[in-house]
Amino acid sequence: MSIRCVAFDLDDTLWACRPVIEHAEQHFYAWLVAHYPRITTQYTAAALIENRVAYMRQRPELHYNLTQLRKNWLESLAHAHDYPAENLCETGFTVFWQARNAVTLFDGTREVLEHLAAHFITGVISNGNASVQHIGIGHLFDFVHSAEAAGVAKPHPEIFRQALAMADVAAHEAVYVGDDPLRDVQGAADAGWRTVWFNPEQRPWPGGQAPDAVINNLAELQTVIPLL
Incomplete structure (x- = not known):
């Protein structure tokens, strides 16, 4: 896979x-x-x-x-x-x-995104109204999808299904990375995506469908993704 x-x-x-x-x-x-x-x-x-x-x-x-x-x-x-x-x-x-939109990226985030953009279709799925273009990292993503554009918010699986169409990939070929167990992990899993829980604070898993992988730093994605 x-x-x-x-x-x-x-x-x-x-x-x-x-x-x-x-x-x-x-x-x-x-x-x-x-x-x-x-x-x-x-x-x-x-x-x-x-x-x-x-x-x-x-x-x-x-x-x-x-x-x-x-x-x-x-x-x-x-x-x-x-x-x-x-x-x-x-x-x-x-x-x-x-x-x-005056954000400070977590340490190493830009480098991770640059590496992934060179090897994968990369995208954003967000409930919020931050703009990756305004922030200056829009060129690192092939697609950007928002709850406003989708008409539904995460964890509704429809927003993830629409993103699959934008990326032109099947659900089993896609992985979603997010910090929220319900909106990100459960929502993406319900749409058939693989999931990675970003958990820098090393919180215990609250229950529900477990993620396919857990990372404490985005740099770990380079190791985790080939195993999914």
Whole structure:
């Protein structure tokens, strides 16, 4: 059984997500302070995040499209504080999104991706709205697929099936690498993919269908993939 395609999750697989999002939220709040003070007079930075989280939880039908969900929330903020919605939605989202893409790759990640890109079809399957093109690694992937484009989010197997069509490979020829046991490992396995659990913190497996391999560092993929 020969692997032809290697695809990746992004957040917490190629870079640490939490510090990126925390910085982006702080950057966005500072922008609001300067341009939309009626909002920041009512909400501290922490309270505004709580407001956003509560808003998003009430709209699970849009969880596959985080961009639209955040823009809808921004529109609701504008209306609630008597501001024109368009600039807050579009410019406000761009302020957040640009900071959200200011990531620091895990050590050695770029070198691993360069090596794999020379030997396999490589791709991205992500629920988030990070842009590998904006980050500067888009040239290392043959395809990029998102929950927004798919119409469903991981772990739904349909997003993985659509990615197989983009890569033009069969499920048994593809391996998916991700940090989340449910969204990444279970979701890809349900679509017939081979799976690699990226587990740098060496957490115990929480249960459910086990991955085909476990790695603590992306460099281990060069050894693991030939064994799948």
